[in-house]
Amino acid sequence: MSHFINNDFSDILLHRHSVRHFDPTVKISREELQEMIAEAITAPSACNLQPWRFVIIDTEAAKDVLRSFFMPFNTPQLETAAAIVFIFGDTQAYKSYRDLWNQACEDGRISPEKRDEVLKTFLPLYEAASYEGLVHDAKTNSSLAAMQLMLVARAHGYDTNAIQGYNSKVAAEKLGLDPERYVPNMAIAIGKADLIHLNKEVQSSRYSVDEVSRFL
Known part of the structure; x- marks a missing residue:
């Protein structure tokens, strides 16, 4: 069962902002972290490839590893957050694609004919793709899960900061x-x-809609 304490979508979306200093006394159980990730991976992905992987850092020993390659200006988040979730794109996710759809067929969620159509349509695209193309696909699609995780965390009553x-x-x-x-x-x-x-903390501003969009 979800631990949503905030179901006000407008508040979750419009009042989310990046936090650099967290309350170091606040801890999040691994069960709840796994729950948030389970909710985050309901995000869409091209061809339902789901090319995302999560590494959850919630111990001092693991934070020491991050300290070895994080830039110093991200120290406040690293030192005070309850957890750091590192999101990676999986460039070889397509290698499990057949297993995914075979399981869906065995579960009765898709017919054998539809499964074969899906595999014939999409799998060859990934098998023939360049490494650069696979990287682009993995990073683009895992970004959808990353944004969803930040919104899910807010629904659970937490704040976030995206770090690159x-x-x-x-x-x-x-x-x-x-x-x-x-x-x-x-x-x-x-x-x-x-x-x-x-x-x-400085509250960031946004460009106007007119500055970032146009109709064709």
Whole structure:
């Protein structure tokens, strides 16, 4: 059962903001972290490939690993967040694609004919794709899960900060992943805002809709 304490979507969406200083006394159970990830991976992905992987850092020993390749200006989040969720894109997710649809067929959620149509249509695209194309696909689609995780965390009553200030060349290997297969997307700090620091933080502004969009 979800631990949503905030079901006001407008508040979740419009009042979410990046927090750099968290209350270090606040802890989040691993069960709830797993629950939030389960909710986050209901996000869509191209061809339902689901090319995302999560590494959850919630111990001092694991934070020491992050300290070795995080940029210093992200120290406040690293030191005070209840957890850091590192999201990677999986460039080889397509290799499990057949298993995914075979299971759906066995469960009766899709007919054998529809399964074969899906596999014939989409799987060859990934098998023939360049590595650069697979990286782009993995990072784009895992970004959908990353944004959803931040909104889910807010629904659970927590604050977040998306982090890309780290040495991306070593992130996967440092966290025990194959660096050729897994490409770092972002790390998300999760916890409860330190209200004393929150009042001192600069509230970011946004460009106007006219500046960032146009109709054709």
